Amino acid sequence: MNNATLKDLAALAGVSPATASRVLSGHPATSARARQAVEAAVRELDFVPNAQARALRSTRSDTIGLLVSDIRNPFFADLAHTIEQAALNLGYVTLLGNANENTQQHDRYINALISRQVDGIIVAPQGDSSDAIKSLTSRSIPTVFVDRIIPGVDVPSVTTDSDAGIRQAVSHLVGLGHDRIGYIAGPQTVSTGRDRLSSFTAALAANGLTVDPDLIFYGNFQAASGSAAVHALLSVPHPPTALFAADSLMAVGALAVVHRLGLQIGVDIAIVTFDDIEWFALLDPPLSVVSHSVEDMGRIAVELLVDVMNGGRPKSVCQTSELIIRGSSAHAILPRTAELRGSN
Amino acid sequence: MNNATLKDLAALAGVSPATASRVLSGHPATSARARQAVEAAVRELDFVPNAQARALRSTRSDTIGLLVSDIRNPFFADLAHTIEQAALNLGYVTLLGNANENTQQHDRYINALISRQVDGIIVAPQGDSSDAIKSLTSRSIPTVFVDRIIPGVDVPSVTTDSDAGIRQAVSHLVGLGHDRIGYIAGPQTVSTGRDRLSSFTAALAANGLTVDPDLIFYGNFQAASGSAAVHALLSVPHPPTALFAADSLMAVGALAVVHRLGLQIGVDIAIVTFDDIEWFALLDPPLSVVSHSVEDMGRIAVELLVDVMNGGRPKSVCQTSELIIRGSSAHAILPRTAELRGSN
DNA sequence: CTGAAAGCGCTTACAG
DNA sequence: CTGAAAGCGCTTACAG
Numbered sequence: 001m002n003n004a005t006l007k008d009l010a011a012l013a014g015v016s017p018a019t020a021s022r023v024l025s026g027h028p029a030t031s032a033r034a035r036q037a038v039e040a041a042v043r044e045l046d047f048v049p050n051a052q053a054r055a056l057r058s059t060r061s062d063t064i065g066l067l068v069s070d071i072r073n074p075f076f077a078d079l080a081h082t083i084e085q086a087a088l089n090l091g092y093v094t095l096l097g098n099a100n101e102n103t104q105q106h107d108r109y110i111n112a113l114i115s116r117q118v119d120g121i122i123v124a125p126q127g128d129s130s131d132a133i134k135s136l137t138s139r140s141i142p143t144v145f146v147d148r149i150i151p152g153v154d155v156p157s158v159t160t161d162s163d164a165g166i167r168q169a170v171s172h173l174v175g176l177g178h179d180r181i182g183y184i185a186g187p188q189t190v191s192t193g194r195d196r197l198s199s200f201t202a203a204l205a206a207n208g209l210t211v212d213p214d215l216i217f218y219g220n221f222q223a224a225s226g227s228a229a230v231h232a233l234l235s236v237p238h239p240p241t242a243l244f245a246a247d248s249l250m251a252v253g254a255l256a257v258v259h260r261l262g263l264q265i266g267v268d269i270a271i272v273t274f275d276d277i278e279w280f281a282l283l284d285p286p287l288s289v290v291s292h293s294v295e296d297m298g299r300i301a302v303e304l305l306v307d308v309m310n311g312g313r314p315k316s317v318c319q320t321s322e323l324i325i326r327g328s329s330a331h332a333i334l335p336r337t338a339e340l341r342g343s344n
Numbered sequence: 345m346n347n348a349t350l351k352d353l354a355a356l357a358g359v360s361p362a363t364a365s366r367v368l369s370g371h372p373a374t375s376a377r378a379r380q381a382v383e384a385a386v387r388e389l390d391f392v393p394n395a396q397a398r399a400l401r402s403t404r405s406d407t408i409g410l411l412v413s414d415i416r417n418p419f420f421a422d423l424a425h426t427i428e429q430a431a432l433n434l435g436y437v438t439l440l441g442n443a444n445e446n447t448q449q450h451d452r453y454i455n456a457l458i459s460r461q462v463d464g465i466i467v468a469p470q471g472d473s474s475d476a477i478k479s480l481t482s483r484s485i486p487t488v489f490v491d492r493i494i495p496g497v498d499v500p501s502v503t504t505d506s507d508a509g510i511r512q513a514v515s516h517l518v519g520l521g522h523d524r525i526g527y528i529a530g531p532q533t534v535s536t537g538r539d540r541l542s543s544f545t546a547a548l549a550a551n552g553l554t555v556d557p558d559l560i561f562y563g564n565f566q567a568a569s570g571s572a573a574v575h576a577l578l579s580v581p582h583p584p585t586a587l588f589a590a591d592s593l594m595a596v597g598a599l600a601v602v603h604r605l606g607l608q609i610g611v612d613i614a615i616v617t618f619d620d621i622e623w624f625a626l627l628d629p630p631l632s633v634v635s636h637s638v639e640d641m642g643r644i645a646v647e648l649l650v651d652v653m654n655g656g657r658p659k660s661v662c663q664t665s666e667l668i669i670r671g672s673s674a675h676a677i678l679p680r681t682a683e684l685r686g687s688n
Numbered sequence: 689c690t691g692a693a694a695g696c697g698c699t700t701a702c703a704g
Numbered sequence: 705c706t707g708a709a710a711g712c713g714c715t716t717a718c719a720g
Contacts, residue, residue: 003483005697016707021699029705046479051459052396052405053697056712061396063460071428077421084415084442088449093456096440098428105432112437115395116407116460135390139347223622255626278567282599284628349713360691365715373689397713400696 004045012045013037024049055117064092064305065113067106067123069148070222071098073249074277075294076124079146082298083122090306092119099126101221107132114141120305125150127189142308146301148191156308157316158300159191162199162274165290165321166244169272170203172288172323173242177333178270179209182233182240183216184226184250193221196246196274215240219250226253234261241333242270248277251287270329285327292321348389356389357381368393399461408436408649409457411450411467413492414566415442417593418621419638420468423490426642427466434650436463443470445565451476458485464649468492471533486652490645492535500652501660502644503535506543506618509634509665510588513616514547516632516667517586521677522614526559526577526584528570528594537565540590540618559584563594570597578605585677586614592621595631614673618665629671636665 010020015034022030023038041047055061066083068076084094095118097109103126110132113121120142125133129150136143137153145157173181183200186193201211214236219225226245230253233240243258245251251273255265263269266285273280276291300317307314354364359378366374367382385391399405410427412420428438439462441453447470454476457465464486469477473494480487481497489501517525527544530537545555558580563569570589574597577584587602589595595617599609607613610629617624620635644661651658 003697006699007697017698018700018707018709019705022706025699031705034705046475046482048455048459048479050400050461050697051456052400052461053712054699056394056396056400056697056714057699059712071415072418072421072425074416074418074421077416077418081416081442081444085444088452093441093453096442097437098425098440100425100429108432109437111392112395115392117394117396131390135392138390252623252626255623259626259628279596279599279623282596282603283626284603347713350715351713361714362691362693362716363689366690369715375689378689394713397696398715400698400713401715403696 003050004047006049009038009041009045009047013041059117060119061117062092063095063116063118065095065097065109065116065118065121065123067097067099067109067113067121069099069124069126070101070249071096073221073247075248075275076147078294079298082295083146083302086299086302090302099124101126103127103130106130110136114139120144120309122146122301122305124148125153129153142305144301144305144308146297151191156304156314158297158304159316159318160292160297160321161318162192162196162290162321163202165274165292165323166196166199167203167206168323169244169288169290170200170207172325173244173270173272173329174207174209176242176270176329176331178240178242180212180215180238180240181209181242181244182229184229184233184243184245184254185216185218186221186246186250188218190221193246200244214238219246221247221249223249223253223256226250226255227257228253230254230257230261240269242272242329245271245273248273248275248280251275251280255283266328266330270331270333272323272329276324281326283328285330288326288329289324290321291324292319347394348391350393353382353385353389353391357385403461404463405461406436407439407460407462409439409441409453409460409462409465409467411441411443411453411457411465413443413468413470414445414593415440417565417591419592419619420491422638423468423642426639427490427646430643430646434646443468445470447471447474450474454480458483464488464653466490466645466649469494469497473497486649488645488649488652490641495535500648500658502641502648503660503662504636504641504665505662506536506540506634506665507546509618509636509667510540510543511547511550512667513588513632513634514544514551516669517588517614517616517673518551518553520586520614520673520675522584522586523553524556524559524582524584525553525586525588526561526573528573528577528587528589528598529560529562530565530590530594532562534565537590544588558582563590565591565593567593567597567600570594570599571601572597574598574601574605584613586616586673589615589617592617592619592624595619595624599627610672610674614675614677616667616673620668625670627672629674632670632673633668634665635668636663 010017087094099106106126122144124147149157185197217229272288274290276289280287304314354361431438443450450470466488468491493501529541561573616632618634620633624631
């Protein structure tokens with residue numbers, strides 16, 4: 001560590017540390033002479049200021065924390081990307097944590113971010129409540145929830161209203177003749193898991209169908225549970241002719257099993273999923289999805305956070321969702337479907 | 345910010361700040377009485393130590409930096425995930441930066457990580473050389489390169505040897521009758537872009553083919569360039585019957601255009617790509633890939649970094665790659681292919 | 689095992 | 705416009 005300090009820099013430039021500090025931070029009260037001398041010294045020493053010391057003294061770190069649920073989920077990878085870019089444009093560096101859909105890791109990262117004095121945190125919260133989240137609010141660290149919320153915790157959020165898209169999807173499937181739709185639910189400990197399931201059951205009712213508990217499988221938003229769901233749902237006495245997955249990763253797991261069973265998607269079985277991942281449109285047949293804008297969600301999350309950091313009390317934003325129909329649910333149900341499935 | 349400090353904590357526990365600090369850091373020289381008092385006070389105050397102050401004093405932050413090229417690339421998302429998990433197990437928090445395949449952002453993040461006093465950095469370097477990377481080495485900050493390297497910069501690395509896999513792929517395609525293989529290259533400013541292209545041309549030579557410059561398109565590892573590549577490669581006078589993409593994102597872009605042109609993959613045109621992304625096996629037909637283990641790469645990167653942080657001088661590791669044949673390149677070339685392509 | 693004291697690298701009123 | 709001085713919240717020899 002040959003790290004030069006502000007003192008070294010000031011000595012080389014022939015000014016006091018105070019003046020050097022002012023030049024570095026763009027304080028207006030500096031002479032052209034001082035500015036030039038300090039800037040030359042910065043170049044000569046390859047000086048990089050110690051952000052920790054600066055943060056310790058000034059109580060701002062120009063850093064925000066972002067905690068996502070699962071970085072391997074393309075939805076969160078895209079979200080992380082847009083948030084990080086938006087923050088960078090505003091001069092903030094983003095520290096990204098990955099909870100890996102794990103409550104303990106989630107709490108650990110929250111504490112790590114608190115202890116690093118981030119200026120604000122954007123988090124897709126894990127679980128129902130958490131001591132770590134309470135620490136966040138009790139310290140009045142600017143916080144914004146993204147994608148998910150925790151009921152009863154008063155924090156601005158950007159979420160998606162699943163109602164519209166899911167209702168369109170169910171009506172669409174019913175219109176094709178499906179009256180038994182298997183639903184691969186997310187975990188009920190997560191707000192999006194709960195919301196999407198209740199949107200789904202409401203949509204069934206709106207279409208004159210009743211909820212059959214056999215046709216609901218509770219997954220955990222990760223791929224393996226989507227695979228398990230297909231095995232379970234297709235082995236009930238009167239199996240579904242359509243599947244609806246509450247997120248893209250479970251859809252991937254479901255797809256793998258459906259292929260392995262030799263079922264032809266869009267013909268033997270219809271599939272619709274939540275979240276429009278780029279390559280879903282490249283599958284054969286392409287996947288029908290309930291979609292919402294990741295870019296908007298990321299951008300709005302940063303806007304809300306900046307507002308909170310500036311002392312504002314912004315209102316939460318709820319985006320709408322909509323159905324995009326593609327080949328995986330394009331055809332009316334075929335008579336042979338029921339027989340075919342009987343043989344599995 | 346109701347943040348309690350170590351002084352508050354010590355006062356509540358009835359000990360000195362020094363003793364409180366020792367208890368928190370697990371120093372052996374503490375009495376059971378002191379430990380209990382401090383631990384009770386920690387709970388009462390919901391105390392989270394200020395990591396910045398600690399790092400400032402002790403010159404270690406228990407934080408490592410990870411800078412990837414593009415977090416939306418599933419390869420890097422997986423890599424980030426394995427590195428972050430491995431680091432967490434060793435007690436390190438990972439700060440993730442995303443260069444977005446952009447040299448300027450790359451340098452900016454390096455400086456941000458330096459200034460936050462990370463204990464070490466794992467980086468997939470951007471470009472040929474960079475002042476930021478020089479700062480890293482001149483400060484002797486423990487650094488490990490992953491996936492990519494910078495020639496002439498003496499830093500331990502984990503990379504993939506593309507030779508074996510690419511040679512297998514070319515032999516495989518030639519065996520199916522392809523003698524005009526279009527290559528979608530990565531940027532030649534990046535080591536993996538260069539290595540894979542030279543492996544490819546060597547493999548052509550080994551199979552008795554010569555390099556036709558018309559059949560090489562230079563992309564940038566992102567999806568849009570894969571799309572552009574297909575347009576360009578299929579419009580040369582004597583177009584290729586097989587395509588080989590140097591990374592998964594360019595393959596995704598290529599796939600989209602191939603579909604749009606109505607070409608049947610595996611029949612009208614063979615496709616092979618670098619990087620085995622989970623869902624490539626779910627496509628219809630599934631994609632043949634040249635693959636290497638992301639998990640191993642991540643794990644080894646962390647091991648190397650820990651070794652460097654402990655003062656070691658570990659040797660670089662180079663993983664081998666291998667071909668996985670799937671439906672996208674399963675069939676021998678058909679006579680009708682040439683005609684079909686003539687009509688596009 | 690414990691505490692008083694110095695100091696990590698910065699910033700920021702304060703006085704000039 | 706500039707500098708001396710205090711202090712942000714910790715850790716760590718040092719002495720006991």
